[in-house]
Every structure is written in C-alpha cells, then in structure tokens.
Amino acid sequence: MAFIHETVLLEATVDAIQPRDGGRYIDATLGGGGHTRLLLERSAPTGCVLAFDQDTTAIENARVTLADMAFRLQTVHANFAHIEQEATNRGFQQVDGILFDLGVSSPQFDVAERGFSYRQDGPLDMRMDRRQRMTAETFVNEASVETLTNVFFRYGEEKFSRAIARKIVEAREVSRITSTVVLADLIKAAIPAAARRSGPHPARRVFQAIRIAVNDELAVLQTGIEGAFSLLNQGGRLAVISFHSLEDRIVKQTFRDFATGCICPPELPICTCGRTPRGRLVSRKPIAPTEEEQTNNPRARSAKLRVIEKL
Structure with a gap:
C-alpha cells in the first residue's frame, strides 16, 4: 500500500x-x-x-x-x-x-481495513501498532457501560455518551459488533434526530474517543x-x-x-x-x-x- x-x-x-x-x-x-x-x-x-x-x-x-x-x-x-x-x-x-x-495519518484513515473510519466498512481495529492486543472490537464488546460512557465523554466530549453506550451494550448482547459501519449506525441511532441534522458526522466524536482509548x-x-x-x-x-x-x-x-x-x-x-x-x-x-x-x-x-x- x-x-x-x-x-x-x-x-x-x-x-x-x-x-x-x-x-x-x-x-x-x-x-x-x-x-x-x-x-x-x-x-x-x-x-x-x-x-x-x-x-x-x-x-x-x-x-x-x-x-x-x-x-x-x-x-x-x-x-x-x-x-x-x-x-x-x-x-x-x-x-x-x-x-x-500527532493524530492519525491519511493512509490509516483512508484504508478501510485499519478500522479508523466511520465512512468505510471495515473491521473494528484502530490499532496504530498492530503488535498490541487491544483492538476497537475488543474495547467496544467488552468494556462496561460505565467505561464506554466515560471514554466517550472524556475523549470525545460527546454529550450523548450514556445513550450511545447503552445502545452499544444492547446490540452486543444480540450479536458481537465487528464492523465500523455497524458501530457508526448504532451511534447514529442513539442520538436524537434533531442533533443529527447539523454539525459533523454523528459518529466522529465517538470514533475519536475509541481510538484514543485503544492506543492510550x-x-x-x-x-x-x-x-x-x-x-x-x-x-x-x-x-x-x-x-x-x-x-x-x-x-x-x-x-x-x-x-x-x-x-x-x-x-x-x-x-x-x-x-x-x-x-x-x-x-x-x-x-x-x-x-x-x-x-x-x-x-x-x-x-x-x-x-x-x-x-
């Protein structure tokens, strides 16, 4: 590549x-x-x-x-x-x-397989160093609702953090979340329609927060x-x-x-x-x-x- x-x-x-x-x-x-x-x-x-x-x-x-x-x-x-x-x-x-x-390089954002982008379907990875064990998939599927809420609020400054965390926990009880697009859709569904009509993509802040947490x-x-x-x-x-x-x-x-x-x-x-x-x-x-x-x-x-x- x-x-x-x-x-x-x-x-x-x-x-x-x-x-x-x-x-x-x-x-x-x-x-x-x-x-x-x-x-x-x-x-x-x-x-x-x-x-x-x-x-x-x-x-x-x-x-x-x-x-x-x-x-x-x-x-x-x-x-x-x-x-x-x-x-x-x-x-x-x-x-x-x-x-x-600092931050993520364009190739990391633009290659779906790296899992950084909410706009392209790919595996939930987000590791900058692929040698580490923790991935976004692991974090999203195993972190408690309290941890998810705190990470989304602290690292993403997302005001709907708790609602998004609950939506994720409900979804993973049915099926493990493995796709960036699936996660992005869950985030979007958890945010009130009125709040989605303006501003950046609804998933941007949460994806940023997860990336920061996964890579510390x-x-x-x-x-x-x-x-x-x-x-x-x-x-x-x-x-x-x-x-x-x-x-x-x-x-x-x-x-x-x-x-x-x-x-x-x-x-x-x-x-x-x-x-x-x-x-x-x-x-x-x-x-x-x-x-x-x-x-x-x-x-x-x-x-x-x-x-x-x-x-």
Missing part, C-alpha cells in the same frame, strides 16, 4: 526546529515522511535524523521514499513513549530538535513530550502539532511547566524553592495553518503548533 499523506504545517514546523548542517534531529511521528525529508534536506550534508513510528507501513514506506538519504536516517519501530530510551540506545541522547505530528494516546503523549525534552541540547527546540483540544491542553500545560521558574508565594521576600525555567516558549499562542493550507487540506483546519526552546 502506498503511504500517501499530505503533511500538515510542513514548513512552519521545520522552520521552528531550525535545522542546520551537522545537527541531530528526531521525528517522533514519521508518518508519510514529509517532515523527516525536510529535516534531512535542511540539515545536509551531514545532519542526521532518527524517526519513530509504531506503524510498520510508515517504516517500510520511508525505506523507499527516503532511500536517497538513507545514510543519514535511522528508523525505529516503536511508540514515542519510549523515545528517551530508544534514542539513547542509538546515540541520539543529545539532539538539536524534535518534532511530533494521551498518556503516551505526556510521557513522550517529557522524554523528548530531556534529550534536547541547550538551545534545542521541541515542536508539537496537535489536532484536538485534549492533545493541545497536554502540550500547552507541559510546555508551560517547562517554562515556569520560581513558584514561591509572592509575599516571600526571596525565593526558597530554587526552581528555574527549563525552557522558553517560542510563541505564546499556537501557530495555525494558513488559510491556503486549510483550503487545500481540510484535515489541517484543527492543527495547532506549539514550540519550546530548552534553556
């Missing part, structure tokens, strides 16, 4: 990293290889890149599309939650820039960002592109913590906590795609780029 993916915020993200000849960089989310290629080009002729992805399709694609620069590229089939250990094992314990492009995305994001920041040289930059509010909140709060100095009560005459900032926010507000990019690539509309520099 060809791994064709339109990279979001390509120039803005790589510009923020400021690659140079001889630098060492990490792309924590290889995907279609767009950011990786530009990092390699901008750090030529001697810069090196270590690229992570938990999807073997992305790794195999990079070996072909980036073959002309393979001598400066290493790929790692691993979740970026392990970035600190895996990078250190490969000699990338001190790097000049790291980027994360928010927990690994926190771990990954902290591990990545520890690998940076002084002056090195960490750039993260997020696509929904839950991700962006974690990035924003973690970056803010890195950039926070003294936390002593203001009434104290001198600092006793000894805390100093570890990073500097490159921009207070997130960088958004241009109107042109949003028009050309609708999936870019919700993207937010945040950048921090290590002090």
